[in-house]
Amino acid sequence: MNLDFSEDQKQLKDQARRFFADKSPPAAVRVVLEGQARFDQAVWRGMAELGWLGTAIPEEYGGLGIGHLEQCVIAEELGRSLAAVPVSSSIYLAAELLMAAGSEAQKRRYLPKLASGEKIGTFAYAERAGAVTPRSIETQVTGGVLTGTKTPVPDGGIADFAIVAARAGDGLSLHVVDLAGPGVTRETVTTIDPTRDHATIRFESAPAEPLGAAREGDGIIGEVLNRAAVLTAFEQLGGADRALEMARDYALERFAFGRQIGSFQAIKHMLADMYVAGALARSNAYWAAWALSTNDAELAEAAATARVSATQAFQLCAKNNIQVHGGMGFTWQFDCHLYYRRSNLLALSLGSLSNWEDRLVDSLLNKNAA
Amino acid sequence: MNFDDSAEEATFRQTARGWLEANAPKHLRQELEEAPFGRLQLKSVDATQASRAWQMQKYESKWACLHWPVEYGGRGATPIERVIWQQEEGVYGKLSALFGIGHGMCGPTVMAWASEEQKRRLLPKLAAGEENWCQLFSEPSGGSDVAGLRTRAERDGDDWIVNGQKIWTSVAHLADWGLLILRTDPNVPKHAGLTMFFLDMKSPGVEIRPIKQANGQSDFNEVFFTDVRIPDSQRLGAVGQGWKVSLTTLMNERASIGARAVTGFPEMLDFCARIEIDDRPAVQDRAVRSKLATWAARASGLKYTSYRAISALSKGELPGPENSIGKLVSGSMLQEIAMAALDLQGEAGILADPALAEAAGRFQAVLLRSPAVRIEGGTDEILRNIIAERVLGLPADIRADKGMAFNQIPTKAG
Numbered sequence: 001m002n003l004d005f006s007e008d009q010k011q012l013k014d015q016a017r018r019f020f021a022d023k024s025p026p027a028a029v030r031v032v033l034e035g036q037a038r039f040d041q042a043v044w045r046g047m048a049e050l051g052w053l054g055t056a057i058p059e060e061y062g063g064l065g066i067g068h069l070e071q072c073v074i075a076e077e078l079g080r081s082l083a084a085v086p087v088s089s090s091i092y093l094a095a096e097l098l099m100a101a102g103s104e105a106q107k108r109r110y111l112p113k114l115a116s117g118e119k120i121g122t123f124a125y126a127e128r129a130g131a132v133t134p135r136s137i138e139t140q141v142t143g144g145v146l147t148g149t150k151t152p153v154p155d156g157g158i159a160d161f162a163i164v165a166a167r168a169g170d171g172l173s174l175h176v177v178d179l180a181g182p183g184v185t186r187e188t189v190t191t192i193d194p195t196r197d198h199a200t201i202r203f204e205s206a207p208a209e210p211l212g213a214a215r216e217g218d219g220i221i222g223e224v225l226n227r228a229a230v231l232t233a234f235e236q237l238g239g240a241d242r243a244l245e246m247a248r249d250y251a252l253e254r255f256a257f258g259r260q261i262g263s264f265q266a267i268k269h270m271l272a273d274m275y276v277a278g279a280l281a282r283s284n285a286y287w288a289a290w291a292l293s294t295n296d297a298e299l300a301e302a303a304a305t306a307r308v309s310a311t312q313a314f315q316l317c318a319k320n321n322i323q324v325h326g327g328m329g330f331t332w333q334f335d336c337h338l339y340y341r342r343s344n345l346l347a348l349s350l351g352s353l354s355n356w357e358d359r360l361v362d363s364l365l366n367k368n369a370a
Numbered sequence: 371m372n373f374d375d376s377a378e379e380a381t382f383r384q385t386a387r388g389w390l391e392a393n394a395p396k397h398l399r400q401e402l403e404e405a406p407f408g409r410l411q412l413k414s415v416d417a418t419q420a421s422r423a424w425q426m427q428k429y430e431s432k433w434a435c436l437h438w439p440v441e442y443g444g445r446g447a448t449p450i451e452r453v454i455w456q457q458e459e460g461v462y463g464k465l466s467a468l469f470g471i472g473h474g475m476c477g478p479t480v481m482a483w484a485s486e487e488q489k490r491r492l493l494p495k496l497a498a499g500e501e502n503w504c505q506l507f508s509e510p511s512g513g514s515d516v517a518g519l520r521t522r523a524e525r526d527g528d529d530w531i532v533n534g535q536k537i538w539t540s541v542a543h544l545a546d547w548g549l550l551i552l553r554t555d556p557n558v559p560k561h562a563g564l565t566m567f568f569l570d571m572k573s574p575g576v577e578i579r580p581i582k583q584a585n586g587q588s589d590f591n592e593v594f595f596t597d598v599r600i601p602d603s604q605r606l607g608a609v610g611q612g613w614k615v616s617l618t619t620l621m622n623e624r625a626s627i628g629a630r631a632v633t634g635f636p637e638m639l640d641f642c643a644r645i646e647i648d649d650r651p652a653v654q655d656r657a658v659r660s661k662l663a664t665w666a667a668r669a670s671g672l673k674y675t676s677y678r679a680i681s682a683l684s685k686g687e688l689p690g691p692e693n694s695i696g697k698l699v700s701g702s703m704l705q706e707i708a709m710a711a712l713d714l715q716g717e718a719g720i721l722a723d724p725a726l727a728e729a730a731g732r733f734q735a736v737l738l739r740s741p742a743v744r745i746e747g748g749t750d751e752i753l754r755n756i757i758a759e760r761v762l763g764l765p766a767d768i769r770a771d772k773g774m775a776f777n778q779i780p781t782k783a784g
């Protein structure tokens with residue numbers, strides 16, 4: 001048994017940690033937070049040059065084709081640094097949707113540009129509050145053109161194309177839409193985490209190219225969300241780890257009542273609980289990484305487990321990190337709020353926690369029934 | 371990453387499986403699976419006898435305490451072989467719970483600190499279950515603060531004379547030997563005045579009184595010592611070194627991985643699929659699903675945390691500190707699950723008679739036993755302190771008794 005990354009993968013992780021520490025320190029993330037840029041182009045280009053956008057994209061489509069485990073270790077380091085780049089939209093979602101459902105021609109056309117970072121893709125799914133189900137989607141495609149409104153679309157303001165979910169009978173169909181093309185207007189929206197771009201996109205008879213078989217979109221989306229959930233869980237792990245470290249360091253440094261605040265049990269036990277949540281989430285994420293990389297039948301269960309666990313861990317660590325910092329934790333100047341914002345953004349970005357709890361219970365029941 | 375055995379591991383697993391196939395008490399399998407939480411109770415046979423018989427059978431084929439050296443009753447198995455054995459032995463492992471403290475804590479302490487002759491005399495009999503051991507650490511004055519213990523030993527020629535009282539001693543009534551930590555010098559700070567011994571539980575002056583537990587059973591005891599003589603040859607480690615010796619015992623508790631923490635989750639999932647709320651199975655209910663998902667993620671997190679530890683062992687490395695979270699997570703989870711399972715049963719949730727209660731009273735038994743899991747072997751609070759201090763590097767608690775001679779330490783308010 002070996003539920004651990006290989007030496008090579010660990011080296012890649014170290015390299016990624018150095019890369020993000022160097023290229024994406026908090027000051028760089030704050031450039032996007034303050035609205036001076038919509039994403040961090042230098043980090044994006046740097047990742048592309050290292051081949052890190054195409055780690056899981058096959059070589060024939062311009063990627064490195066090494067695999068998803070490598071993508072997981074990079075995701076963890078990205079999450080730790082909060083890098084302001086559209087990796088999740090373009091790679092975990094758009095590239096995965098194309099790999100899952102694209103025709104040969106579509107893969108050849110889009111994947112190399114996603115791998116090289118030349119183009120940014122995204123997935124336009126939600127339309128209104130509440131869990132996304134086929135019934136909650138009103139976007140329609142008739143005669144090759146798509147009409148509807150999607151919000152919030154992650155990286156919607158910076159993406160070049162979107163894969164859009166549209167209603168088709170009882171089910172959903174997927175379409176690729178050029179966001180610079182006719183019939184598309186987009187408007188940036190304010191979110192709880194301005195370090196990642198989000199937009200409302202209106203489509204009015206926008207030309208749309210079908211992706212995958214008509215009405216089979218729902219199943220494809222379900223599978224790709226599982227894959228994206230695993231990668232996102234690694235981002236959450238990285239963020240949780242960093243938030244715990246920040247809290248620990250501050251608890252050692254700050255004095256109150258003549259002693260380190262880290263010597264108060266209320267603080268010690270809070271930090272211990274953060275550690276426990278992180279350790280459980282890490283173990284679940286490793287299992288899910290294995291299932292993702294081998295395409296195992298356990299993927300649905302493992303992904304939902306990793307997602308629930310990592311969401312809970314990151315939210316706990318990020319909110320307690322502010323608590324440990326006291327008043328300082330509530331300043332714009334300290335980085336605690338960056339982690340708090342990101343933890344809550346990631347908790348919702350592929351569907352909410354309760355949604356994933358549902359998916360987890362369903363997969364457990366399916367397994368028991370089998 | 372993979373979940374496969376190496377070639378040697380696979381061969382070992384085959385050997386273990388083959389032996390179990392031919393020798394395990396299969397007639398007890400179902401009963402063991404259904405046995406309620408807490409002390410092992412079986413309907414068809416006497417549980418203590420069945421435990422002893424299985425232990426002896428394993429011992430004779432070198433499957434008992436297999437990670438111990440051959441000369442002390444084991445087979446010199448590697449840590450990973452031990453884990454494989456535990457996986458294969460599965461539910462039959464419940465039969466060895468009776469010897470858990472002896473095998474898991476007392477044995478390793480004897481192995482590290484006793485003379486060669488003593489080890490050859492004591493350990494094989496412990497492995498075989500022919501003799502059982504108990505751990506006499508906690509006292510009325512303190513379990514968390516065990517170094518504040520008061521039972522004293524005074525030197526008398528080649529012997530020590532012991533007076534005082536231990537409490538919460540599991541299986542003392544079934545034990546032949548006890549691992550005993552005593553105060554040999556009250557004039558120095560508390561950790562410095564302790565010495566470790568082992569003693570024959572049949573020694574004159576030892577009196578064992580069962581304590582009735584909150585769940586109605588009696589698995590632990592008070593043990594009184596009145597002028598009990600222990601030969602100095604039964605001292606483990608130097609005089610005044612008892613605290614250091616006790617850390618061997620306590621560390622071994624943590625290192626005994628592989629034995630998966632019981633969380634109650636699989637039983638709860640089955641139960642929620644069966645019991646109905648508003649004419650549909652409870653698993654369809656939103657609130658129930660949310661709780662199930664959180665428990666599932668925690669149970670799975672513990673499972674894969676132990677797999678990560680096994681991976682480290684299999685590479686010949688030591689498991690990381692995350693391995694210490696098992697009891698902390700599973701203890702409160704068991705209790706939460708029990709309460710939630712009773713809640714689903716409505717007023718009938720109060721029924722504890724296995725013949726009448728849902729799931730044969732399993733969750734009622736868990737409800738009543740689970741508080742102990744959060745106390746025994748280190749309370750939740752002590753475990754959080756250990757994680758905070760040893761894993762995260764936070765400062766130790768400020769101690770009011772630091773540097774003070776033991777006999778100067780305050781013991782009550784006012």
Ligand SMILES: Cc1cc2nc3c(=O)[nH]c(=O)nc-3n(C[C@H](O)[C@H](O)[C@H](O)COP(=O)(O)OP(=O)(O)OC[C@H]3O[C@@H](n4cnc5c(N)ncnc54)[C@H](O)[C@@H]3O)c2cc1C
Pocket residue numbers: 265471504505506507508509510511512513514515537538539540541590742745746747748749750751752755767
């Ligand atoms: C079922 C069972 C079996 C047991 N078997 C054995 C056995 O075989 N051998 C043996 O030696 N002992 C045994 N014990 C005893 C067990 O180890 C102690 O009960 C335990 O260590 C707690 O000690 P205490 O009972 O004195 O409680 P205390 O130490 O008095 O604790 C009371 C409360 O204070 C809290 N507390 C204490 N110190 C601190 C601190 N520093 N910081 C924060 N909170 C603190 C505790 O967490 C707890 O909530 C057993 C206990 C149980 C329940």
